Amino acid sequence: MFNLHYLLMIVLLVSSPSRAADEDDDDGDEGLTVHPVSDSGAVRSVCKPVPNTMGLCSGIGYGEMRLPNLLGHDTAREAQQQSASWIPLLGKHCHRDTRRFLCSLFAPVCLPEVPVPVRPCRSLCEAVRDACLPVMSAFGFPWPEMFNCSRFPDGPELCVPGERDANRETTTGAPTGSVICEVCSPDSAGEREIQQNFCKSPFAFRLRVGSWSRDGSDVRVVPQGRSRVLRWQDHQLAAGEQSALWLPGGRDCSCPALDGPLTGSYIALAHMTSGRMLLTRLLRWAREEKELKKFIRGMLRRAC
Template sequence: SLQGLVMLWILASATCVEAFHGMYPLGQQELLYKKSKCKAIPASMQLCSHMEYSAMRLPNLLGHETMDEVLQQAASWLPLVHKQCHPDTRKLLCSLFAPVCLDELDEPIEPCRSLCEGVKKGCAPLMSAFGFPWPDMLDCSRFPADTELCIPPASGPHLVPAAREVPKVCDACKEKVENENEIVHSLCKNDFALKIRVKEISYMNGDTRIIPESKSRTIYKLKGLTERDLRKTALWLRDGLQCTCDEMNNINAAYLVMGQNLDGHLVITSVKRWQRGHREFKRISRSMRKLQC
C-alpha cells in the first residue's frame, strides 16, 4: 500500500540513509551512555506522539545528539507507521529514536528482539516491494532477548481492534470496474493522463508526492499543459498519509494516472495498474490519443 511509503519511499531520503550508516554500534555502551540526558519528547515529534512515556534520552540509540537531528530523521519514518503493516511499528521506532529515560536507570532500555522480529515480519515485505531492504539499524539480532530488561511487544486483547482496523482507501485508488468507454469518459473530466513508472515517493504536509521517471508517457493532456509541465512537475495524492493505495503498491510497476491541474499542482484523481500487453489497455491507449473531449 502507498502511504509511503515510505516507501517509502519513503525511506529514500539521503538523511534517512545517513541515519542507517551513522548509528552507534549498540554494544558500545561507553558511546551510548556518554553525556546521556533526559529530554522531554517534543510535541512536534509526530512519530512518538501518544507514547506511554514523556522523557527520552539524548543522544538516542541511533547516535543522534541534537533534537533537530532526531526530529528530521524520525519524520522520514512516519509513512511506515501510517502503512499499518504492524501495530508495534511506532513502538519499535520510538524505542530507538526516543528511548525511554528514567532517572533511576543509568542505562537506556532497548527494544526486545521479539518486538523487532514481529515488526520485521509485518513490514519488511512492504518495504521490499518498494525496493528497500530491511535496514541495518533494525537488525533484530542487535537487540536483547526477552529475558533481559527491554521493551517487549504489546500483547493482550487491546491490540485486536488495531489489528482489525481497516484504513481508509484513497479516493483515487478505489477499484472501479470500467470498460473502455467509461475510462475514456472519465478522462474527459480530467486535465491529463499519463502512463508512468514511479521514481520517488515522499510526503509533504500530509500529501503524497510522486516523482515519475523521465520516460513516463503522456497519453492525453488538456490545452495549457505542456510536455515540460508533465515531465518536470511532481504528481500529488491529496491526504496520502491518511489513506492507503494498494493499487500502487509496487515501485517497479507501470500505472495509468489521471488527474487535474489545481492551482499549479497536478493532483491525481485516478490510479490504475497498467496491464502490459492487455488488450483493453492497448485499446484505451489508442482511443485516448484520438480523444476529443
C-alpha cells in the first residue's frame, strides 16, 4: 500500500506553490498510446472513471482508469487523495513526461481488450527518474522503491511509452519540441524577463487560461473569463478587447506553462501584429497569490 508519510515528505520537498488540484481540467491534454500487447497475467481489475477532481490526471487524455492501480489503491478516491501529493513536482518541470509517468501508476489507462492495468515502459520510468531525482536528492529524498524502474517492461510487452518514443503516434497534447519556447521561460527566469520587458511591451495581462489549440505552426491561447489589463498602449482598441493570444511557432517548441492542468494565474506580455495579439512572454505564477500581487504592484509603479 502507498506510504502516505512518504508522500507528505514529498510535498515539503516540492512545496514551492503548485497548481490547484481542485479545478476541473478541460484542456484536452495529450492522449497516450501504447506499444504492442502481451498480457503478463497480473491480477484482474475493473474500470472506473478518472475523477474530474483528480488534479494530477484529470484531462490526461483517457476517461477511465484501472483499479486497483499499480500502487495498490483500491478506489478512485484513495488514488485521488494519494496522487495530490505529487502535483507540486509537476511545477518543477524536471521532465516533460513526469505527469504521464505518475498517471500511469495512479490512474493506469483502461483498455477494454486488456483486463489488467497498463504499466509504464521502463524507458519512460528511467527518463523521468534521471531528470527528477536530482531535484529530490537536493532535499535528501531518494527515488521511491515503489517507482523502481525494474518493475516495468523493457521489451515488446504492452506499456505506456514516453512522449518522444519512436513508436508513439502524434497526439494533441501540449506544445512539444527539443527546446523551450522563448516566450515560455519558466519560473524565476520568466519573472525577471517580464520585469525587464514590461515597459517595452504594448500589452500586459494577468489572466487565467481556459484552453489552447494548435493552428498551423502557432498555438492559440484562449483566456478564461475577464483578464486584468496591466498595460494597454494601443488606443485604437478597447481595453481588454482580446479573445485570444497567439504563441508564434508554438508547434515546434515546448511551453511548460501550458503543460498539464491549466490552473492558477498567468502573466502575459504581448504585441499586436496583423490583427493578432502575439505573446512575447507567458508565465504561470508558481508562488503564493500575495507574492503575485506584490509582483504586479512593483511593475505598475514603474514610470514607463
